[in-house]
Amino acid sequence: MAGSIITIILRKILGGAVLTALLIFSIGTAAAVAMRGQGLGVLSVADWSAVRFTLWQACFSAGLSVGIAIPIARALARQSFIGRQTLITLLGAPFILPVIVGVLGLLAVFGRAGWISGMLTWAGLAKLSIYGAPGVILAHVFFNLPLATRFLLQGWASVPAERFRVTHSLAASPWAYFRLIEWPVLRSVVPGAFLLSFPFMSYKLCCRLSGRRWTEGDNH
Numbered sequence: 001m002a003g004s005i006i007t008i009i010l011r012k013i014l015g016g017a018v019l020t021a022l023l024i025f026s027i028g029t030a031a032a033v034a035m036r037g038q039g040l041g042v043l044s045v046a047d048w049s050a051v052r053f054t055l056w057q058a059c060f061s062a063g064l065s066v067g068i069a070i071p072i073a074r075a076l077a078r079q080s081f082i083g084r085q086t087l088i089t090l091l092g093a094p095f096i097l098p099v100i101v102g103v104l105g106l107l108a109v110f111g112r113a114g115w116i117s118g119m120l121t122w123a124g125l126a127k128l129s130i131y132g133a134p135g136v137i138l139a140h141v142f143f144n145l146p147l148a149t150r151f152l153l154q155g156w157a158s159v160p161a162e163r164f165r166v167t168h169s170l171a172a173s174p175w176a177y178f179r180l181i182e183w184p185v186l187r188s189v190v191p192g193a194f195l196l197s198f199p200f201m202s203y204k205l206c207c208r209l210s211g212r213r214w215t216e217g218d219n220h
Helices: 002-036 045-078 084-090 099-110 115-122 133-157 161-169 174-197 203-209 212-219
Strands: none
Touching: 002 174, 045 084, 045 133, 045 174, 099 115, 099 133, 133 174, 161 174
């Protein structure tokens, strides 16, 4: 009992340290730039539009990544099949993949000259265009979905096996199973998964996929 309490305390301390570091590197950097600059009053309408675009697409892509990761992690945690461990290992590939390589891969599949557009053209349909918000969100989900899935999978793995056996032996209903087993896991790990999926450093990705409207400053 004492060991489990110490483990919980250490996890909370580690989580708080990670959260603090992320806040310092993100909000702290923005505050330092604002202090050294001329304040927010010099931002133009286009600047504020870019800020709004950045915030809403970041929140949306992080939420979408976590929302899709929940059923994937649940399936990986509850099912055993051939290739399961290999699939979990492959989920770590985007962590080591350079951003520009991932973007070029997405363009090769979803771009106007990509595979899908080629099939749509063959079928007499219009080509896809992933530039703008759809492309940025797609790329963020591509990079963040595996991260969120592995994070949620670790949360499910932390549940003692005895709890699963007890719920099965009691023939618990799906709602009772969710309330007693899955909801505590989701409540504890989803906020962290959302925070880790929030695209703090994706400048190259946004510049490549957001379109001309948001990247004119790069040409000066």
